[in-house]
Amino acid sequence: MLRISNLSKTYPNGVKALTDVTLNISNGMFGLLGPNGAGKSTLMRTIATLQDADSGTIMFGDIDVAKQKQELRKVLGYLPQEFGVYPKVSAEEMLHYIARLKGVANDKERKELVKALLEQVNLYNHRNKSLGGYSGGMKQRFGIAQALIGNPKLIIVDEPTAGLDPAERLRFNNLLSEIGENIVIILSTHLVDDVSELCEDMAIIAGGKVVQRGNPEDLVLGLENKVWSKRVGKDEVSRYQSEYKLILAKLSGGSMKVFINSDTDPGNGFKPEHATLEDIYFSNIS
Ligand code: ADP
Helix, strand or coil: EEEEEEEEEEECCCCEEEEEEEEEEEEEEEECCCCCCHHHHHHHHHHHHCCCCCHHHHHHHCCEECCCCCHHHHHHHECCCCCCCCCCCCCCHHHHHHHHHHHCCCCHHHHHHHHHHHHCCHHHCCCCEEEECCHHHHHHHHHHHHHCCCCCEEEEEECCCCCCCHHHHHHHHHHHHCCCCCEEEEECCCCCHHHHHHCCCEEEEEEEEEEEEEEEHHHHHHHHEEEEEEEECCCHHHHHHHHCCCEEEEEEEEEEEEECCCCCCCCCEEEECCCCCCHHHHHHCC
């Protein structure tokens, strides 16, 4: 179990990136959902021992992350937001190199591991291609392969599907969902769909604070029968915002639709809607 307790971080320029973040995360896929600038990467980098918080602690089992960085790194698989690759090196060569760095010294063992990883992430047929020629989706799948070396107990993937096209995103998420269940996987993302498809547990972070926490389905159930929608003119949105508890206003089929939160039928042309994780998200970040 990963226990994050009262973690705070202010950058030298005065930006408060994390304020008193406390989260207990068990085995399985955990979604950390939040808008850009919410503090997700700061939290991910702190867990991955790449930067220190100002106060608070992170424990992974018995490992005190800030004090035992090397111990944590031995059990960590990390796919950072900006995953740089050596463009001229092939995927196979690079995996061999990383595996050697991670201590897989035996040639035969390493060969088998690299082959298995390439097959797992569906890049075996592209193993000799240089990484510079990989598409965004292939790079991210390669990123997962390198993160899996050394049988990590904690895997962190930071905004992995940002910039992928829908087919690549689907493929990547399928791959993530196949990683073993007996480890902690943290998926940091601003995409609500990634979390609703993959995660059995989640938190929403906004402005450096945890603003919602729970099982996605339970959170959605809590909002069921309370979401109402109505098509309105684009210039009417601000009026609805002041008159109702607005969840979000979005374009749908070229016209504007407002979604509001109301315990009772608001009348006035509103129709009932099924609650979604998107409603939970927008109810918590604004
Ligand atoms: P997210 O990953 O959710 O987009 P970040 O953790 O990257 O959020 O950023 C949180 C806040 O901290 C933002 O306001 C960002 O501009 C700021 N920030 C991130 N890294 C630094 C840094 N190295 N120096 C100063 N401010 C930073």
